[in-house]
Amino acid sequence: MSEVLKRIEVSEENKWKLEDMFKDQQTWDAEYKEVQKKVKEIKKFQGKLTDAINIKKCFALEDDISLHTERLYVYANLKHHEDTTESTYQALSDKAQKLSVEINGSLSFITPEILSLSDEQLKKFIDNPELSDYKRTLEEMLRQKAHILSQSEEAILAQVGSLSQAPQNIFGMLNNADITFPKIKNDIGKEVELTHGNYIQFLESDNQEVRKSAFKAMYDTYNRHKNTIGATLNANINKNNFYAKTRKYPSILDMALYGDNIPKEVYTNLIDTIHEHLPLMHRYMELRKKLLKVDELHMYDLFSPLVDEFRMEITFEEAKDKVAESLKPLGEDYLAILNDGFNNGWIDVYENKGKRSGAYSWGAYGTHPYVLLNHKDNLNSMFTLTHEMGHAIHSYLSDENQKYRDAQYTIFLAEVASTLNEALLMDHLLKNTTDEKEKLYLLTYYADQFRTTVFRQTMFAEFEKIIHEKAEAGESLTPQDLSEIYYDLNVKYHGDGMAVDQDIEMEWARIPHFYSSFYVFKYATGFSAATSFSKQILEEGQPAVDRYKGILKSGGSDYSINILKRAGVDMSSPEPIRQAMSVFEEVISEMEKLTQ
CATH class of the missing domain: 1.20.140.70 (Oligopeptidase f, N-terminal domain)
Incomplete structure (x- = not known):
């Protein structure tokens, strides 16, 4: 590093x-x-x-x-x-x-x-x-x-x-500019400063002690700031409560969903349907434990490689080539926009001191979109690239086809465009390998997408629902309360096969999405819709591509639920989530076969 x-x-x-x-x-x-x-x-x-x-x-x-x-x-x-x-x-x-x-x-x-x-x-x-x-x-x-x-x-x-905006801004400055993490030893024993950008790389280490030290350093740091961050998160919840009451909404959740005209059942169905399928998540945790050959599976083991002596080192140039190849099913016109973005200054590629962590696509009507990355030469960063370019091309096509007032699509719709790109990339990579180790590596990554994008985001969504309901009922939300709620959810979602480390109780303190309240469930619903669309595109070809591009060109000209329904996916039903879960089960089964 x-x-x-x-x-x-x-x-x-x-x-x-x-x-x-x-x-x-x-x-x-x-x-x-x-x-x-x-x-x-x-x-x-x-x-x-x-x-x-x-x-x-x-x-x-x-x-x-x-x-x-x-x-x-x-x-x-x-x-x-x-x-x-x-x-x-x-x-x-x-x-x-x-x-x-x-x-x-x-x-x-x-x-x-x-x-x-x-x-x-x-x-x-x-x-x-x-x-x-x-x-x-x-x-x-x-x-x-x-x-x-x-x-x-x-x-x-x-x-x-x-x-x-104060709670979000204060958290942003604290998290991006003021919080510093200690130096820890990497795989070769060299001391390296822990950052937001390299944290996952440490968790991907073969050495469990390296993973553990990064994990503990991260959450020990947040634990030292728990009172400040707890007050900041509470301020955000109180702000939400103020607006919900002032604007006469039944609840904060109702207010959050009202703008997109999303039925409350979409949110509650997601949590309930994922609860039904938690045994699949627990089965995956048991498989991880077996493949890692550990007596106990810890929270810091969730990113460690399951395939011995296998790495996918992917430079940014290689990532661009693979992404372009994988998106060929979407047609030459889509690829032309993609290459324009790759070659003409849409993307800010690498981490630098003080740079905002994470990744996003953003822009303003009338100019091309911009993509912020903190690219590392690994598989995860390649998927981040295709994810953010999915957002960017959605914005580009929306702006091209809609007047300013109708161009801005909702976040509920946005996650479909980004996640579909990821699904097509995964399909391309799996179809183009004969190496069993590489296939298992990719299947592991795919399984982890389900874990992080569906299960984890639904867990976040449930955490948000619980803490807002407690606030609305006048109950306290001390840092200890927040930590206990968060820890209990981790136990519930990960199952008996996981040793849920106490340190994970502080993870709520580092999640910026909690300042864009009731946002994260859209990752899970978007992933489910994208899983359905990618299947249609790969099986049907052009008719499905045309339906999908209709979504990208629609912008915000209608409610997201209606735009998706016209294209063949009904998110008011739990069926797309169940379909995604059936794919997750297939992935786990394939992994189990390869490792018998």
Whole structure:
């Protein structure tokens, strides 16, 4: 493991090209001033949104302001994420966030003013050809009418926007910039600083002592910060409770699902269906224990290789080639966009000091998407690449085929596009190996995708459900409470074949997704839908590809449940999850055959 570079030391070819969004800081500053001017114009519509002409003009200006604010916000945060310790871009990110809050406040009169009209008037506007570009917006306003407050109350809530971001921002700064981990010894006995980026590499070591020391160092560090992080997570839950009560939702979960129009049963069915299939997870843990030849299987053994003397060292260039080859079933037009992303500055490839951990795809309408990676030369990073490019190409096709207002797809839909790419990559790799060790290695990776993307994310989803319900019931959530709940879930999900180390009780403290509440279940539902779609594409060919591309091009022009249903997958039923579980069982059975 090489030393982590400073940002200035990273070669240009491995950096994204943010100049495609803004040529330089002066261009950003000029657009910032332009937005501040335009937002003053919106006030002329206040009190006049009673006819189709004014509503149309107001919506058009709102789109213009929102689009440019989004560009400013995304750019500032992408720059900030390059090196979160750099004060210049901390300040720029803060400036962009304050502008966003200011804009939200200035635009906050629009929805309540239109909703002050009668339902009959609203329905007439929905049917008015003059407002056809905004039909879905008006339909959504009518649907959400019960949860929209008065104009003055909405203006106050908009001003609270920056406060509502505080828990996530504080956790982000603590987790990415301030927390440091100790040095530990690697496989050859050299002391190396533990980081977010290399943690999994340590857990993939053949040496159980290396794995254990990384695991303990990680959670001992979080344990020292448990009171601060516990207070931060509680603040986020209290924020959610405030908004749910203020907007008159039955619960925080109802509020979280309402925007995507997802029935609550989708969430509860997921947890219940996974509970039904926990014996499969326990069977996999027993298989891991057997293959590792250990008396006890520990939490730090979950990433250790099950195939002796087998490694897949995959450079970034090799990863790109394999990903491109695996996505050929999606057609030449899809591959052309993929190669544009690979070759023209969409991707920020490697870890550097202060860089935001993890990976994501992000961008703003009107410019290509951007992908942040912290690439390591291993199989996991190759799957991360195809996952994030799935998001990026989804955004690209959505922007190409939808107007700004209808282009933004929901996260519920997003995880289908990313996970389908992973399923196609796995199919390609399994079909192109005759080596039994490699096949077992790949099957292990596939089994671990089910473990991490379906079971683990559902466990996270259940943890979120429990802690929010406790908060709503007025119960305490001390760091000890959070740790006990989290530990008990780990025992339940991993079964008797696992020695659930006490240290894992602190894992809740390092999960950034808990600050985007009720988000993680979409990984599990997305994985299930993607498993179904990949099967259709590989078996049916072009008709299934066309249906799938219809999803990517639909953006947010309809509810996600409807978009998926039109393409042949009904997520309001537990059936796609059961289908995914049947594939998981096939994977385990194949592994058991290879290791008899």
